[in-house]
Amino acid sequence: MSLDLNFVFRVLVFPGFAFILLFTMFCDWVERKIEARMQNRMGPIYTGPVGVLQPLADFIKLLTKEDIVPFNAKNFVFRFAPIVSFSIFVFSFAFLPIDGASVVSGSNFEGDLILVLTLVSIANFLLFLSGWSSTNPYSAIGATRVLTQLLGYDIPLFILALAPAFLAGSLNIAAIANKQYVPFAFLIPWTFALFIINLQAELEKDPFDVPHAETEIVAGYETEYTGRRLAFLKLAKDVQMVLGAAIAVELFLGGPYGPIFYGLSAVWYTLWFVLKLLIVVVVTEYLTCIFARLRIDQVLVVNWKLLLPLALLSLAVTVGVGLWLNPL
């Protein structure tokens, strides 16, 4: 097999690895800046124009720091959980159409929605393992909280993701995005709202940021991590944030598809994708700023007694309305 330059470019540069990495850092900056402005602070300003290079600087700084592995945590899982978790999140992007086409031809297939959601769950489970293998009481409690919360929000998330799939009549992410002449967020706003709330839990943001409630359990599962492992753990969380927002964009906001005014469609598609994703980031940051942190038992009450029934109800309503509008 000869080396296909287009293939290499698409995997490594755009819309693959390099683009995702840089875009993640950009989103991190947007997130920090919005949060800071909402809280009447400045946010990053010194590194690069209006501080846009701050996430990159932070990442490089962590890479240069001393790498300490606690004596009791000298095991395979502790060493590799961050990097594997990071890889899985980046890998999941291969199934999302960012510039209107799949990353490599044929990477999209019927049912990749289920694969992506499963990969996200596995990556989250790896975060649990990273904390569990640290053999530190704070990490252990943080890790059990990750797992408890994972059980709570994963099921509603799957159920909520089914509604757009049903409306589009496909389990292929690209197909779901492509079918949205009117974004599903306007057709089924209740599902979209629930999905965003669920996303807060998935991304461990307020009011669901219990796994690393620093005033209770220091840094939760991250407590024992230092240096480059911590850098990758943090980066994995950031990529997860972008991935979560990207899934919301694909499922509810019509993905990269939007009006093309002139020129290359790939440019316009990327632009629409980025803009829509930033809207989701702004909304999640807004929610983060206006809430206090719930307690783990209260999170579970919200997940099981509120989100799960509501997710089922919204799916039922969507299916009912869908069948009424467009009988089989």
Add this chain to the structure above:
Amino acid sequence: MASADKILKALSDSLGKRIIQTRTLQPGKSYIQVQTGAHKDAVRIVLQEDNEAGVSAITGVDLGETIELMYHIRTCDTIITIGAEVPKKDAKIESITDIFPGANFHEREVSDLFGVTFEGHPNPKRLILPEDWPENVFPLRKEVSVANIPSKIGNFGVSKDEKHVSSEERLVNIVLGPQHPALIEPEKFSLRVDGEIVREVEPRIGYVHRGIEKAAESRTYLQDIYLVERICGICNACHAACFCQTVEAIMGVSVPPRARYLRTIILELNRIHSHMLLLGHAGLEIGYETLFHYMWRDRELIMDIMEALTGNRVIASFITIGGVRRDLKEEDVPKIKAELTKLKERLSFYKNLFESDSTLKIRTRNVGVLSKQDALKLGVVGPVARGSGVNMDVRRDEPYAAYNEIPFNVITYDEGDSWARLMVRLDEVGESVNIIQYALDHLPTGPYRVRVPRTVPTGEAIGRVEAPRGELFYYVKSNGTAYPERVKVRTPTFANILSFVHIAEGGNVADVPASFVSLDPCFSCTDR
């Protein structure tokens, strides 16, 4: 509430010959010296006569051959002191923790610093001094001079009885502190956790013990003002005010009216600054960062006023013996008033927020409940007591500075949970703004200080101030020189810290920071 005279009569009736002498420390404050052993009965009688009474502090004084123990009991509108002497060679006295559990820490402190054994104390461990401090060195005894206190002691390690996990009980030991993100200052709380539920709490303080009470004995009264201000950065003006008014009571100096009003202003500024700092910090503890940033931004208004009034943002160095050190400039008054009006607008926003925000409510309502009975039993003070429905405020009960001329309300809430304690503070900020506005409008003219001699006549006095965190207690004994014989400081947090054990046990780990911060702990104060 029983009057002080009635209590004194009851004491003399039932103790009879066991009373050695009765005298007055300063107008309205009686001292009853009883025989060793009768102190417990005396305390019991006072507690029976007034069901809202509590032991405010236990002071030890080295008299040479004997150690005098003073039980200062807060009752009605004054302090009744019950004294007992124990020989230094065989310093033993019966513990009063079974009739007043709140005396627990007071006794342990005296035991640490004076070497008095309290017989029957439930947990006679070290509290203030390090674990490896030499056995028979008791720092506040007079024979121990600063020179022969060991400058370097052994290696301080984790004590042997601490385990992380004990398999048979399935309790995990989570150590909160001495270094922990939820605690700004270092103290240690060992939580024994079963899953997410806290089963036991063991506090250990003393990590920032600086020996200020001892240091005060080797400095002049004037130097001591600056020393006591450094006990606590946040409520520094309260410490200075309390120390100065105690010394003024010994000297019999009366402070000019303008100085009393200026003192009131700085004390109230101190209260606003402290309360807003705490309310913001409470936001941080429950993961509400936005609230934290907003509160601390608005707190800057107060810092600006402090700077205009005293020249300093934090440590005021404003109050001195005989008055205050600077006068308020006439041209600053409108500026201060404008900033206070601005603050008041913000306060209505916060009040609305605390009453309506749902996540804030579910994190603080019914969390860390302290009932009124427990509050009285544990002897808590200040907003913690007022949040549990105990109506006490030194500003009203025993007015100092200009509080007898200024109208204000004492805020109480009956819920006794974290939310109530935070609301007490939020409402008190509003009251403080009113007090300052009233004081600025009615500021008397005239001198702002009187000059006083450097030496203080022989005598002793008690001073009380309502600091932001509660009743601050000073006892100063003078020996006729420029150096005090004994300075006793009982800070509000020292009285409140025991209630943390009570409210944390049985609660959720996630609630520990929220309930802890609602006590407004200040460890620099606690340890001194």
